Amino acid sequence: MSQRSKNSQDQHTHVRRPPMRHVSSAKPSPVSARPQPAADPAKRVIEFRGVTKLYEGGDTGLDHATFGIERGEFVFLVGHTGSGKSTIMRLLIKEHEPTSGHIVVAGHDLADITRKKVPFYRRNIGAVFQDFKLLPNRTVYDNVAYALLVTGSSRKEIRTKVPDILRLTGLSTKLHNYPDQLSGGEQQRVSVARAFVNHPPLLLADEPTGNLDPETSIGIMQLLYRINRTGTTVLVATHDHAMVDKMRRRVIELAEGRIIRDEAAGLYARDETTREFAARMRGAVADDPDAWLREGDDDEGF
Numbered sequence: 001m002s003q004r005s006k007n008s009q010d011q012h013t014h015v016r017r018p019p020m021r022h023v024s025s026a027k028p029s030p031v032s033a034r035p036q037p038a039a040d041p042a043k044r045v046i047e048f049r050g051v052t053k054l055y056e057g058g059d060t061g062l063d064h065a066t067f068g069i070e071r072g073e074f075v076f077l078v079g080h081t082g083s084g085k086s087t088i089m090r091l092l093i094k095e096h097e098p099t100s101g102h103i104v105v106a107g108h109d110l111a112d113i114t115r116k117k118v119p120f121y122r123r124n125i126g127a128v129f130q131d132f133k134l135l136p137n138r139t140v141y142d143n144v145a146y147a148l149l150v151t152g153s154s155r156k157e158i159r160t161k162v163p164d165i166l167r168l169t170g171l172s173t174k175l176h177n178y179p180d181q182l183s184g185g186e187q188q189r190v191s192v193a194r195a196f197v198n199h200p201p202l203l204l205a206d207e208p209t210g211n212l213d214p215e216t217s218i219g220i221m222q223l224l225y226r227i228n229r230t231g232t233t234v235l236v237a238t239h240d241h242a243m244v245d246k247m248r249r250r251v252i253e254l255a256e257g258r259i260i261r262d263e264a265a266g267l268y269a270r271d272e273t274t275r276e277f278a279a280r281m282r283g284a285v286a287d288d289p290d291a292w293l294r295e296g297d298d299d300e301g302f
Contacts, residue, residue: 044068044104045202045233046092051101053087053257061087063257064101069235071201074228076244077237078268079254085237087257089206092235093127094118106201123151126195126203126232130210132187134179140166140190141175147194161197169193169223185216189223196227203227205236209243217243244268 046069053061062084069075077085090096091103094110103110106124113121134143141162148158166172169189179187188208195203205224209217221243228234238244244251244267251266252259261270 043070045071045073045106046235047102047104048088049102049104051091051098051103053091053096054099060257061096062091062098065254065257065259067252067259067262069233071233072228072231074225074234074247074249075236076247076249076251076266076268077235077254078239078244078251081239083254084257085254086206088254089204089235089237092204093122093125119150123198124200124202126198126200128188128191128195128203128205128208130207132179132191134187134190134194136179138178139175140171140177140179140182143179143190144194144197147197151198165193165197168196168226170219183216184212185219188212188216188220192220192223192227196232199230200232202233202235205234205238207238208236209238209240214242221247241268 046067048065048067051062051065055061065084065088077088079085087096091098091110092105094113108121110121135146138146144162144165145158148161153161163172163175166175169192171186171189171193174182174186174190179190182190188211192205192208203224208224209220212220217240224234224236225247248265248267251261251263251268253261253263253270263270
């Protein structure tokens with residue numbers, strides 16, 4: 001979704017934009033090298049302190065990443081493929097371990113959680129994935145109930161909680177259906193219902209709308225927003241430009257494993273000044289004179 005600029009004033013002025021926690025530069029640099037905003041550590045659900053992740057073969061997943069997310073925030077992670085978004089998600093669920101630095105979730109250093117205790121840790125985190133990860137031989141009801149069974153919930157609790165969450169996610173008429181009888185959007189709703197049925201303090205969504213059409217994506221984001229309104233902290237890694245621009249929540253942008261922007265109420269891409277916009281247009285016209293006319297065509301309807 002593109003924003004309409006004011007024709008009369010923007011020619012010689014900068015476009016106004018929300019206050020930024022961390023202003024990007026042309027060359028990505030680790031956020032740990034710059035002053036961090038004052039915040040109460042007790043309110044932070046997630047805290048990365050100089051976290052680096054190096055993969056076998058020499059690839060860098062994260063490079064000295066430092067940031068904090070407070071209780072009740074809704075935050076987008078954005079950036080090109082390979083920028084480090086999924087690495088952050090995998091580190092948070094302890095699928096991977098950092099090469100250096102510290103990760104603290106709800107006051108607990110993840111380095112202190114042994115492999116034996118990882119399943120218990122994960123029960124306090126809701127996770128939603130691009131490929132749904134549903135049990136194919138279980139009904140909608142049973143897929144959601146399973147999340148309660150593994151945490152030791154009683155049958156009475158399951159009979160109460162599952163119908164409630166299915167109503168919240170708009171699946172009350174689908175409880176006896178199997179995953180292959182559902183649309184992609186309905187399967188993702190089941191995934192969200194399963195992630196939230198325990199009312200975790202933190203919900204992670206890795207490309208939750210990646211396989212969905214734009215209209216269905218809106219419904220999933222509205223659902224995540226409602227969950228956030230209940231007090232759950234929501235962290236979403238996404239390539240969905242239109243959705244990020246529409247929701248205007250906090251945006252953390254990564255490039256080559258480094259955090260290059262941390263902006264409150266941000267857009268998918270950093271706001272441009274009039275001079276930057278003009279320079280980009282001159283470059284686009286030189287390469288393709290009609291490119292600027294087509295820009296934003298895919299965003300119609302938002």
